[in-house]
Amino acid sequence: MxxxxxxxxxxxxxxxxxxxSEWIKFWSLxxxxxTLAIAITLLVGIGLLAAxxxxxxxxPANGPxxxxxxxxxxxxxxxxxxxxxxxxxxxxxxxxxxxxxxxxIRSSMxxxxxxxxxxxxxxxxxxxVAFILGVAATTxxxxxxxxxxxxxxxxxxxxxxxxxxxxxxxxxxxxxxxxIGLGGLMxxxxxxxxxxxxxxxxxxxxxxxLLPDKWNGVEQxxxxxxxxxxxxxxxxxxxxxxxxxxxxxxxxxxxxxGAAAWRLRRSDV
Amino acid sequence: xxxxxxxxxxxxxxxxxDGLTFTVRPGIVTGFLGPNGAxxxxxxxxxxxLDRPTSGTATVNGRPYADxxxxxxxAGALLxxxxxxxxxxxxxxxxxxxxxxxxxxxxxxxxxxxxxxxxVARKRVxxxxxxxxxxxxxASALLGDPEVVILDEPTNGLDPEGVLWIRNxxxxxxxxxxxxLVSSHLMxxxxxxAEHLVVIGRGRLIADVSMTEFIEEAAPESVRVxxxxxxxxxxxxxxxxxTMLSIDGSVFEVTGMPAPEIGDRAARAGIPLHELxxxxxxxxxxxxxxxKDHVEYQATLTGAA
Numbered sequence: 001m002x003x004x005x006x007x008x009x010x011x012x013x014x015x016x017x018x019x020x021s022e023w024i025k026f027w028s029l030x031x032x033x034x035t036l037a038i039a040i041t042l043l044v045g046i047g048l049l050a051a052x053x054x055x056x057x058x059x060p061a062n063g064p065x066x067x068x069x070x071x072x073x074x075x076x077x078x079x080x081x082x083x084x085x086x087x088x089x090x091x092x093x094x095x096x097x098x099x100x101x102x103x104x105i106r107s108s109m110x111x112x113x114x115x116x117x118x119x120x121x122x123x124x125x126x127x128x129v130a131f132i133l134g135v136a137a138t139t140x141x142x143x144x145x146x147x148x149x150x151x152x153x154x155x156x157x158x159x160x161x162x163x164x165x166x167x168x169x170x171x172x173x174x175x176x177x178x179x180i181g182l183g184g185l186m187x188x189x190x191x192x193x194x195x196x197x198x199x200x201x202x203x204x205x206x207x208x209x210l211l212p213d214k215w216n217g218v219e220q221x222x223x224x225x226x227x228x229x230x231x232x233x234x235x236x237x238x239x240x241x242x243x244x245x246x247x248x249x250x251x252x253x254x255x256x257x258g259a260a261a262w263r264l265r266r267s268d269v
Numbered sequence: 270x271x272x273x274x275x276x277x278x279x280x281x282x283x284x285x286x287d288g289l290t291f292t293v294r295p296g297i298v299t300g301f302l303g304p305n306g307a308x309x310x311x312x313x314x315x316x317x318x319l320d321r322p323t324s325g326t327a328t329v330n331g332r333p334y335a336d337x338x339x340x341x342x343x344a345g346a347l348l349x350x351x352x353x354x355x356x357x358x359x360x361x362x363x364x365x366x367x368x369x370x371x372x373x374x375x376x377x378x379x380x381x382x383x384x385x386x387x388x389v390a391r392k393r394v395x396x397x398x399x400x401x402x403x404x405x406x407x408a409s410a411l412l413g414d415p416e417v418v419i420l421d422e423p424t425n426g427l428d429p430e431g432v433l434w435i436r437n438x439x440x441x442x443x444x445x446x447x448x449x450l451v452s453s454h455l456m457x458x459x460x461x462x463a464e465h466l467v468v469i470g471r472g473r474l475i476a477d478v479s480m481t482e483f484i485e486e487a488a489p490e491s492v493r494v495x496x497x498x499x500x501x502x503x504x505x506x507x508x509x510x511x512t513m514l515s516i517d518g519s520v521f522e523v524t525g526m527p528a529p530e531i532g533d534r535a536a537r538a539g540i541p542l543h544e545l546x547x548x549x550x551x552x553x554x555x556x557x558x559x560x561k562d563h564v565e566y567q568a569t570l571t572g573a574a
Contacts, residue, residue, distance in 0.1 A: 011371035012337075013338065013339065013369050020368045021365045022365075025357070028358065102354045102355060104353060104354040106348055108366075109318070110318075110341075112369050113317070268319065
């Protein structure tokens with residue numbers, strides 16, 4: 001009996017097999033599962049907390065962002081979105097940049113030397129997992145939140161509600177995809193996380209503070225504002241229409257992922 | 270079969286691999302030798318498509334590695350033991366790699382047994398010793414039962430038993446007709462395993478020879494002779510192809526004449542011999558001699574005046 005040989009049909013690499021491989025990778029890391037759990041806990045927990053503090057019409061319109069500042073019952077129950085977005089984004093970064101940090105990328109690329117299928121596989125697995133869990137979490141937060149708010153609460157049949165609840169899951173998934181893209185582009189977890197947080201959150205605040213008034217039209221195109229236009233029932237005054245917001249946010253995702261694909265294809269591993 | 274043709278890799282203005290051409294044939298273990306920084310790892314990475322050559326080509330079984338539809342069956346590699354996510358278990362690491370090529374779970378269990386990681390397969394790789402990491406790397410190299418096996422410094426961090434195990438594994442793979450390319454910066458390690466040698470230094474080819482040839486040429490045998498009448502004996506064996514090196518008054522070393530011949534000549538002349546020893550420089554010395562002009566990081570001794 002030999003210790004080395006194996007005789008069996010030889011099969012090749014297919015995109016479906018790479019997706020399976022990425023699925024195994026995704027669920028076999030404790031950090032991935034933990035980050036996912038944190039994201040969902042944040043979304044549901046903060047949403048329910050905000051709902052319990054929500055009183056119709058009394059929230060200050062220009063108050064600081066936080067659990068008590070929601071202006072409508074839907075956004076109160078989804079008040080955890082920002083925090084969950086951080087966690088989903090971080091998860092995306094970890095999935096991709098983590099391979100570079102640990103050297104795993106070399107094993108992955110020897111197994112799949114055409115390279116791009118690995119990126120597509122990660123995007124597919126993440127999109128599937130994040131969107132399904134995201135919809136589940138936003139649904140729980142919304143339903144639970146409205147139950148807490150009671151009579152002043154919104155219902156699924158109110159205009160824009162279903163779009164906002166599912167849109168929040170879309171935005172969470174998109175933030176993670178941005179993380180995967182930035183991770184692949186920068187190949188370093190710290191720089192990718194910094195860029196992601198900067199691009200999603202700091203940019204918006206900085207822009208509204210520093211940009212001259214006549215540039216106001218620019219702000220609505222920033223990633224976080226575009227995403228928010230799609231994921232809320234009552235968008236702020238200078239916002240894009242929901243579907244334009246989705247298109248702009250999607251454009252950012254496509255651009256960053258495209259750049260990551262380009263780098264993966266071109267650069268030495 | 271690995272074919273490397275005019276391979277060049279530059280990083281900025283630094284040339285890591287400088288016009289390499291060599292062929293690694295199936296059925297034997299080929300040692301890839303060179304001092305640290307000679308370009309061994311870079312060459313292996315280019316063979317596997319991880320690094321893009323500045324110019325030239327490297328093919329595995331007739332095609333660039335990335336052009337094969339079934340890469341893991343074409344080549345398996347241990348590049349460095351750290352090409353593994355420390356948070357994953359050995360089992361899941363191998364399972365994820367196997368999945369890309371539709372390699373079944375049973376083969377994952379098989380390679381885990383081959384490398385002897387059965388008891389720790391479900392533990393996180395982060396807690397593995399260097400030697401266990403090497404074994405896991407070798408397990409992933411064997412997953413697809415590939416035609417070509419590329420091992421970069423596989424004995425790093427292994428205990429003597431592990432070193433022996435790797436040696437036997439490489440021989441067995443070669444005996445089954447596989448192409449085995451193994452790098453090392455230790456000649457002594459290669460001498461026990463490799464039948465063919467590709468030696469490089471500063472990215473250039475220094476030697477592409479069979480081990481026997483290398484030993485004969487780079488480490489010629491000499492004979493140490495000790496006699497109270499050394500001077501007389503010296504004259505007796507002098508000749509056009511014979512070189513002699515005096516060690517001290519009564520001892521000298523002869524190259525170019527075999528020991529029995531020296532003994533016979535001494536006997537015929539009635540010269541007593543106190544020592545007649547065949548001396549072979551260690552392969553390590555021969556290797557260092559061969560590569561001394563090609564060492565990237567040479568230690569310099571600075572004398573304090």
